[in-house]
Amino acid sequence: MQSTTDKFVWPRLSIRLNGWSIGVLSLALLLAVPVVVVLSYIFEPAGEVWRHLADTVLQDYVVNSLLLMVGVAIGVLLLGVSTAWLTSMCQFPGRSVFEWALLLPMAIPAYIIAYTYTGLFDFAGPVQTTIRDWTGWGYGDYWFPEIRSIEGAAFMLALVLYPYVYLLSRAAFLGQSICVLDVSRTLGNGPWRTFFTVALPLARPAIVAGLSLALMETLADYGTVQYFGVSTFTTGIFRTWYGLNNAAAAAQLSAMLLLVVFALIILEKISRKQARYHHTSQRHQALTRFKLNTRQSVMAFLICSGALLFGFMLPAGQLLWWALTTAEESLDSRFLSLITHTIMLAGTASVLALLLALLLGYGKRQQKSWSTVFAVRLAGMGYAIPGTVIAIGVMIPFAAFDNALDSWVREQFGWSTGLLLSGTLVALVFAYLVRFLAVSLQTVEAGLGKIRPTMDEVARSLGTGSGEIVRRVHMPMLKGSLMTALLLVFVDVLKELPATLILRPFNYNTLAVRAYELASDERLADASYAALTIVVVGILPVILLSRTITRSRHAKST
Amino acid sequence: MSPLSKLIMLGLVLAFTAPSMSLADDVVNLYSARKEQLIKPLLDRFSDQTGIKVNLVTGKADALLQRLQSEGRNTPADMLITTDAGRLHRAKTAGVTQAVDSELLKGVVPESFRDPEGHWYGLSLRARPILYVKERVDPSRLSTYEALIDPDWDNRICIRSSGNIYNQSLVASMIAANGAEATETWTKAFVKQFARPPKGGDRDQIKAAAAGLCDIAIANTYYLAGMLTSKDQAQRDAAAKLAVFWPNQQGRGAHVNVSGAALTKAGKNRENAIRLLEFLVNRDSQAWYAEANGEYPVRTDVEPSELLKGWGDFEVDRLNLAQLGLLNPDAVRLMDRAGWK
């Protein structure tokens, strides 16, 4: 690749103000408004609250957040990478089912899985009660893992977040040339050594990308940690904002959180850069999977079914049990409107997120200046910020805009426009976009990365115009990525709670809101219908997602 | 932006801004921190009786307050309902509420449960007494919240985290009664009595006590009531093991807080909002609170439910609840310093 130096066009350091860069920049800035609004509180004096925080709880926030991240990282890596390797590279009974089923935990919101596990494994729950009934033990006579602890929270989050790592590392394993692996084996390395010395390092960028998504979600999580009584940065932000009634200090805590996110993003970028070196070989052979012997097959089956059992079947089963036995709420016509509202919101947001991601992704591809790169990074920041913070960041500028417009119209024309955007679905969908754009952006960018610039140039030299290149080259090559982006955001919005709660219009509820309102009133069983419906609605896109990925692989290897 | 996406945007703007535009004349718009299932049935009854449509957004009090503040004079909301007086006081301080001078309201809502200037009125009372496991605790040894730091109760108390407003209010009421210094000393000692690090909600404390993890649980009465009437056998059994002890009956009375409502300053349907407010404190509504949610009516002339009556009458802390709002940040800091998770 040495001789590429004279064809590589260096990124230009000046801002070239053409259509693309203006469009991309203004879009990204628009999407960055909520984050900027929150950050602007940094300059407001927070008083001596900081000393109070530093003296008392700040250390807890930092340590707990870090511990939680470490725990989730270990969990998602163990679960995600092992299952990805097994389902993509090994042959054992049930593999083809696990291939898609392993994605199912994605459909379960973290706070819901936390409720169900607490219901099952808490001291007063059926499992421990049964143990006590059998043995006659009382409190303190036996050891049982405390589910509502920082380890428990990490476990819960890992169970529902490992699919990100699974999804991305599986794609990476499938994309690896089998030759590299064969070479390793001819050099005397067994499958295990091959996995650790060759396959894993090669898949590292993908694994890190999945990991960073999982960790950003972890940082933004409020429901689980709050329920488990674990003080993290996120709970600290709310405590400071609401409990201490100090918005400035809360925003400053958010800013600290953003720093961590920046570090994560940079980490992810660095590892993604190397991805370019990894895919130099364009020759792939169809995969021949390792045939596992009986003992190995049993192990593989246990690992995969373990992830599925704890991540999906157990919580979903508990929800179903509650719904069938103890719930006082039941399905009624209002439920139908919950479902349609939820699907409409998720559908709209995922389509818009995809369009935006395409615009930004193309913008960056077309105009690789620092300004567009920065803008695109900025637009993806929202993912790690707690939904409530984003919601406040959306609410304030929207209301300010509406009020300013109203004042102007009143002065000029003497009538009032009222609030045009605040309290409408526009504000809510905008918040979703800010929060989840990173997901679709990352997927679309990865897809665009596979289309080398020379592919465009060949097409042009063959007499093909831009529009036609997009239609005949890009779209077919991007199809899988676009579908993935769409479905990931759909499932995310389905589960989203805090922003929905704050920004939704009058009389507009979603499944997540319903589940939350009942659960936060400590009526877990009654919340089960709504929670279960989220899971059911989420399963369909998850299965579609899995099929999309498998199909795109098959198309390649026919 | 491509013409297609412009078109989509336009369509969405039209579709999505519609709900806020379609507010008819006979409406009242409500921001409620009270969960939908705990308010909607009453609102429906109000609409049936008056023909006034109630539009509802539920959410967390602070977020709703933030929404009110940023929407300013154009807010569609006519009324704000919160589940604690502290938030109502915060709303008043933020200048987003207006006073209602209604003889009817003043007549039925006792003085300590409403704003002196009429900016907000309490709607229902929740009490936070001491719950004890009947098998293992002799109630005669219980007396006050303050006495819970007695070595007797070492390692025997379950209570949720300090992030919750119920505990913040409780500690704020103690600051009001005993002063900050004494309360801090108490809180530090109190935290050492915990049988386990705080986690879960109020029901979880009751369940833990019933299961033998601790002997005393601090929880709001309506959670106990909810469990006692639950469809779930396990919950009923657990709750049945506990009884209510009303603390501080010789002194200031048991800690209570109110859910209450305030009219927004910029509300456009003032008359309807006042009608709703008056509706919410009428006898039927008050009885409904008690019956459906296990809360105590704010009116003294409405009986609580049979279940609640079974726990006996009790003296209520007559502290003006606006104080709870003022002292809330102090309470949080104090708990931070005491290491109350």
Place this chain on the structure above:
Amino acid sequence: MPNQLEVRHASVKYGRQIVVDDVSFELESGVIGCLLGPSGCGKTSLLRAIAGFEPLAQGEILLHGRRVSLPGHTLAPEKRRVGMVFQDFALYPHLTVRDNVIFGLRRISGKSQQRRVSELLALVGLSGLEDKYPHQLSGGQQQRIALIRAMAPRPEILLLDEPFSGLDVELREQLAGEVRAILKREGVTAILVTHDQLEAFALADIIGILGSGRLRQWDSGYNIYHKPADRFVAEFIGQGAMIPGQVLVGGRIDSALGIMFADFKQQHQAGDSVELLLRPDDIVHDDESDFKLEIVGKVFQGAEYLYTLSLEDGTELLCLVQSHHDHAIGERIGVRLAVDHVVAFPGHAEVGSDFELKE
């Protein structure tokens, strides 16, 4: 009839940096040209300017008499009827070999498309691979598919950007010969960009040497080797040695190897110091010769040995000798000059900027 390609005083700039500087050359129909130079010399930029991917800062480019590039006006690549083959082949992974090849053939009927595909596949000896996907092909096969995809719409000119650098060495030489045969059979006008001179010699009819963005020489392979236009060309192409000499009255040159005639590359007068380019094949081993030099290095090259010989003053010469003349290092062997005119460059006293360009 106009030439297939005319490049007149073309310059390309990236920002303020001039990467192609006032380049002019012409290419007749059916001729294969080559732009040869070290990396960074601007050859790819020039090729991309011809394709229409880079605008011109100065000058003009004409394709078949049509002015396609001027400063401020660049006809889009898709309207130029140029075919391009890239270093990475850029085959479309989602399309079969057939669909890749007919990608640029939308304007003709399905039947003609099929015919063209079969014809081209036969031309490159890959018939029967129509339904394969690119990732199922070997590197050499992918390269040939990329070539016929570019040739399929019968472009005015075919542009090949380092088309062999992604392949392993043996394949490269074999393919270069094959590609030349294919292009010649189809009568295609083509320009190849490469940094590999053997590739250039194997494929091209005419070669342009680029250094620092400037076209140093536009000539046949033979002339570029034996009659380099400047020191840069001399040093970039082939092997050889420079020995000092002095101009005598009448234009002959005196050097350690005796008096000889020279092609001067600059104004000169008697007494000037010059440097003489001596290629390894200019010096012939001759046991009869009285002129003996010491061997200070040798490299076995199969049929020949490449000896490094040292003159009295330490100047080193290269000499190609048939490999059965196996002499040890340190031996002195007889040599004589087999050249009537050597190329003379200005001596070190008047070092030109060309020296800095040496790789």
